[in-house]
Amino acid sequence: MGCFANTPKDVELLVEFGIFETAGTTSVVSSMITKLASEALFFVDRFCYATLCEELNNFCRSSWNKWKANLRQNYFNIPWASISVIAAVVLLTLTLIQTVCSVVSAT
Incomplete structure (x- = not known):
């Protein structure tokens, strides 16, 4: 159990997805789970x-x-970042095509 909830963010995700409910703060629950897991024995x-x-x-x-x-x-945690990368790739591709067309038409 300790490997599933090491940080308060892990506990927030477990609560968000309804895996368990908590009455305390996430940091308290996280430390409690880590302490329980460190003292628990299981056979691999x-x-x-x-x-x-x-x-x-x-x-x-x-x-x-x-x-x-x-x-x-x-870097891609918001949709605008992904959209800007796609736009940059499209612009670079179009610039490359224009350059190739200019070189071909000049010769």
Whole structure:
């Protein structure tokens, strides 16, 4: 459970999606879950989500996935950012086409 809710933001997401309800602040709930998880014992061979956790950890370790997550969270978190990147790519493509057409027509 501790790996699912390490920060108050994790707790906010769990509450938002209705996974559990909280009566306290998210930071208090997060620290309580972390403390409970640190003192809990479980057997890895009987843990039903062991393969899922391993696959998730492998996915998160990939540098490509880290790069994509960083772009989405920091640069494309609002629709206008995505629209401006698309517009810039279109303008650069049109400029390249115009340059090629000018060079071809001049020769």
